Amino acid sequence: MSDDAIPPRDPSGLTGWMKVLLFSSLAVNLLIVGAVAGLLLRNDPGSSGKPTAARDISLRDMGYGVFGRALSKEDQKKLNRAIRRQARPLAENRRELRRQTQLLVEALRAEPFDPERVREIADQMQTQVLERQRIAQDLLLAHIENMTPREREAYARRLERKLRPKDDRQR
Template sequence: MNDSPEKQRCPLWVKVLLGLSLALNLAVAGLAAGLALRAGGGPGGARVPGIGYALPYVVALPRESRRAVFDAVRDDPALPDRRARRADYAAMVAALTQDPFDRDAAQAILERQQNGVAGVQRAAQSKWLDVVAAMPAATRASYAARIEDVLKRGPKRSDRGPKP
């Protein structure tokens, strides 16, 4: 006679349920990490690179106009896309780990990145000027007052957590 107890197998539905639970937990963790990086200015946090200097001008615009400026930059095919920017970062990492260090290669990468930022600046400025030029004088005056308000209060703190 066989005295050893028979091993009980876990039902398939339990395995499927655990797998789905794990997938959902990983998705939520990934979403939370992505939001934290974006809010903290980490990789991908700056939706439009090179526009920080003009932030008060853009923040003071009405929502539709602000969206138009960002869309003009994002949709410009002449500007480097995310893939190109990542490729430049990868090229710089490769250049930095090379022995001996190739200063000229690193300089070329920095110049490509600088040209990309300048292109973003040109596209944003052009669209911003289009938006402002289309404003009636009274609207432009009130826009100027909103810029002053933005400059007085500084950047919004809500996306960086509470004030210390």
């Protein structure tokens, strides 16, 4: 046998840099899904440690922070009431996210580790998060459609102000 023998190939067919790229991509996806799921599933600060009830969820909790903060106080109340009317689908969404989070934990601990299974679960979690955001978007857009031209203009000004860098807001 000569020293020029070809080293055995990895059975996966992936080169070293491809593995690093795949793992990095998976890690970033998990961080994003984890951060969003964590926000959605977090406990109420100052509460007894019980998860936030769907009836207590606001537009801000659903990923529309600046858009909700730019609404007038009265509009925020109206929209939050509309969100509370969606308590059942939001509670179901939250339960599914919790179930998927548990599946993710199990998949992360599994030996042998299956990155495709983790990716599949992360994709399912992303679908749940997007559904939650769709509910919020539909409610927000319906609310905006019912605004008068003057209310929409005031909302646009507040939104524009909220989106400016903090240093520019005082001007």
